[in-house]
Structures are given as structure tokens and as C-alpha cells.
Amino acid sequence: MGRAVAQRFAREGAWIGLLARDPARLEDAKREIESLGGKAVIHAGDVADPAAHEAIADLVEQTFGAIDIWINNAMTSVYSMIHEMPPEEFRRVTDVTYLGVVYGTQSALRRMRARDRGMIVQVGSTLAYRSIAFQSAYCAAKHAVRGFTNSLRSELKHDRLKIGLTMVQLPAVNTPQFLWARNRLSQAAKPPAPIYQPEVAAEAIWWAAHHRRREVYVGYKTSLGIKLNKLIPAFLDRFLGKRSFGEAQRTRDPRQPDNLWRPAKGLYAARGPYVAEAQSGSLHLTISKHRSAWLWAFVGMASAVAFAWRRKNPSRGPVWNRR
Template sequence: MAQTVVITGASAGIGRATARLYGGRRADVVLVARGRAGLDAAAKEIESLGGRALVHEADVADPDQVEAAAAAAEEHFGPVDVWINCAFSSVFAPFEEISPEEYRRATEVTYLGFVNGTRSALKRMLPRDRGTIVQVGSALGERSVPLQSVYCGAKHAINGFTSSLRTELLHRGSGVHVTVAQMPAVNTPQFSWVTSRLSRHPQPVPPIYQPEVAARGVVHAADHPRRKQYYIGATTVATIWANRFFPALLDRYLARTGYDSQQTDQRPPTGDSNLFEPVDAATGTDHGAHGIFDDASHGSSLEAVLARHPAAVASAVASAVGVGVAATARAALSRRGR
């Protein structure tokens, strides 16, 4: 029986790439976003891969619109099995250059959008005692960087909210699962349509991964939701652990390098931003899953592969430890025999 999957932010980027993967599984995919051109293009991709698609325009900052999307999903395809929260918006600028209206809007989409999606999903999943919610997080939800205070704040909030919810589900012995897929820098269109007050074009901090790498991590997290979170990309792991052990040193390093590393040598974008309106509203242009950094992006991640095969990793680590112990023992015996 086909899975029913709801994906917010499905018109572009990670959400779009994830939708394609589920299309290849012949799933029933409900595509939720504001941009109609991207949604329609995503639906065609899913159907060409053998899945079924339902397009639903909605602003995730509005809980009533999210609830309407959830109701449409179940009316059209039946009970929702997986709900993936992926929609976001942001502003690249020093904090003092972001207006209260911009800060509120970005927070309502990027944080409260996840809260609204989770609420509508739980409303349906809890009575059935089954279902999975995946929050598409970020390494920046653990380690903040300059020029992205609103995005980092929202991603931190998602982690806190999800951890609290997880304990509540455990308390009631629920069969509903929630997990977080923490992302590295990803080549999505957001860097060309984000609201920016930088002097140069925004970019993800290298190394950059393609959206398909992120999407494989999201789908794996949905298939195996018992883990609290998944780290996609070696840089995500490195960033999180560095922040735990050397936070003050990382502060100074980012203060020195974080401005230049998030900007290219190109001029800033001249098109419309997607903060208050979808960028395809006027032009009807589909922006796809990829951004403009294809030439600098990786199509695979060793760490993500290892995360999907923990048994093999454990076996390899055990073997390596065994070899190391044996070598150490032989060396000790050799020294004693002299």
C-alpha cells in the first residue's frame, strides 16, 4: 500500500528533492508551499516517477492554511503516514538591519511553520497511534553564525520544541515518532531569492552538498525515526561537536571568517525576495531543487551513507579497534621480550 506523505516547502530545494524520492517509491505525495509554478512542476515529476501528487498552496505561517492542507491530504489520499516540515524563509543581514516585521515573518515561517505542521499532523496521527514527523533542521540550529540570526534562532527553537514534544510522546507511550534531520550547507535556490542586505551574493559555507544528499537523509530519517536526530554531512557533525567542546574559540573564528565565507565575489541578487511573497508569483518560473552552486557542490556524503548503515559502521569500528588492540599487545610483548 502506498505511503501518504505531506511535505511543506515542497516547491524547491530539499523539499523538492525529497518529493522526487517519494515519487520514485510510488508514494502519494502532498506538496505544500506558496509557489504555484514550483508545486505544479514537482507534481509532474512525481507522477512521471510513478507516484501520485496533490498540490496545495498554503503559507505555513498560517495554522488555518496548514490545517486545510492536512484535511485535503487525508480526504484525497487517506491517513497521513509521514509529515515532513521543510518550509522556511530568512534574511541575510546583521541583526540591527533586520526590521521587526521581517524578523517576525521569518520566524513565523521557519519556526512556527514547523509548529503548525506538527500540530496538524499530530491531530491525525495521535488517535491512530502511528505516524512519523520529520523536522528538517540544520547544523545552524546547534551552532549559530553571523548574518543569519533569525534563521539560527528559528532552527534552535525547532530543536527545543521537538525535544519537548518527544518526551511528551514517550510519556504517553505513543506510537507516533518525531525526529530531526540536521542539514549541512545545501545548494538550494534560497541564496538567490532570500532577503539580503549583504554587499555581495549570499552563499552556503563550503563544503556544499546537493539537495539530493539532504533528501536521502530525510527519507532515511522517516524510515527509521526512533533516533532522536540524524546528522547529514560530515561538516554537520564537525560543527556540532566543535561547538560542544570549543564554543568560545568557534565564536572568535566565526567572527573573523563568517562574513566573507557567506558571500561570493558576485553582485547581490537583483530579483524579488520570497519573504512575504513567493518568487514565482509574478513570473510563473519554476526554480527547481538546485541553486546556482552546482559546480561547487557534492553529490554524495560519506557520513550520510554511514548513518544509513550503522551496523556496518559498528562492525568496521570493532574490527579497527580489535586490530589496534592486537597491535598494541604485540608491541608490548615485544618490548617485554627485549
């Protein structure tokens, strides 16, 4: 996902700082950014280490100047039954997926508060609202990110700061995570349909970084899932318990790489293994980005219909005046 986001910003000529563990993939991403019209500096480090965030922040500001936008995106996950999962794996997923956001946000705030400007984007998930089976640590971490972000939002308002803060809730996205997440189940990991290409999510993140919206939902199923979880959580507990892995799942390859403790080997790009099944656009996202225009269009249409009806029925007053 981070690779796709970097590509999207590079097309706008952005100056970008990248933090990840694998030096080779960082160098590959840097070359790609520069070929698309952007500039980049890189730092090989683990988001679970607060010092790594400070290192990339210092490097960016020394090279490019003040940081305008900070995006927290890194994640890792484990597919496992809870009773089979060792404590150290819970801690590792939490350190990366939750505390990595905390440390990154703190580094951004140390620089943005003094200037009273900037934008922080937290990359979330439908699973920040609705947990599923077999990904307990990841779901819990995303819930924690949402709680942390809400606390920060209140603090920024308390101090009357102009720092923007948004959270982008993603649907199933076709990234390499399904090739390298640790998996002790018999089935290969596959996201539920509809699946979106990472460029769709990257567009949403780019848009969110330039607009002051509290949250952005990507895909109709994200919006629907979040709303249904508020209305019928018990039903979803049962439904998702049966459907968390589809009926036609392929068997897991025992040679699958694992990136929990160290990067998976290889020069992976943004897209994962489900290219043929993933959608390259989202009507829901398009409507969401322009919801004010859609609202005014609806109001205008309704007014026009009411006016036409009134002209056609001049003798009929409002319903409440009829005798």
C-alpha cells in the same frame, strides 16, 4: 529542498501532499512526482497560516487515506546585520521557519495520536546548534525548532505513543534559497564549503523518515560543527565572525528576487546556483546510515587482531597477570 524530497519519495511510489505558496511551482512539482511514479495532491498556502496545514492534511486523507509521514521543511531567511533589520522581518522569518513547524506538527499530531502511529520529520540545520553572523532570525528559529522538538519528544514518551519523531540537521545545501533570500548586505549569499546537492539531503530525510533515530547529521562538517560548539564556543564566535562570508564573495545583484513576503517569480527546481561546487554524495551520511554494521565490523576486526596476537604469543598472558 522540498522539491528534492518530493522527488526522492516519488521514486518509491509514494502518495504525497505538497504545501507551498506558488501554484505554478506546485503544479510543476506535481507533474514531476507523477512522472517519477508517485501521486500528488497540492494546496497553495502559507505555512505561517495554521489553516493551510489543516487544508493539506484533510486533502491528503480524503484522497489517499491516513498520513504515515509528515515532513516540516519550509524556511525563509534574511541576510542582515541585526541592528538594520526591521521587527516585521524577524517576525516573518519566525512565523515561517519556526511557527510553520509548530503548526505542521500540530496538524500531524491531531491525526497520528488517535491512531498511535506515524512519523514526523523536522528538517533542521547545523545552525540549530551553532549560530552565525548575518542570519540571526533564521538561526534563532532553527534553535527554537530543536527546543520544540525536544519538548514534543518528551510528551510522546510520557503518553507512551508509538509516533516517531526525528530531526535531520543539514549542512550547506545548494538550493535556490541563495538566489531569493532577502539580502541587505553588499555581498551575495554563499554557503560555506563543503556544499552538498539537495539530493544528498533528500536521501537523508527519506532515510530518517523510515528509521527511528533521534537525530541525523548530514555531512562531516555538520557533526564536527555541533561537537566543536559544545567544546570551544568562544573560539567559534570569533572564527565565524570573520568567516561567515568568504573572502572571495561576489557582489550582490540588486535585481535579485526576494521571497520573504511572496514567492520569487519563476519555475525554480531543487538545485541552486552552486552546482559546480556542490558534492553529490556524503561518505559521512553513508557511514551514519550503517553505523551499527560499522561498529560490529570494528569489534570483529579488533577481536580478530587480538586472537591473532594471542596465538602468536601464547606464553604471554594478559598485561594485568604479568609479573
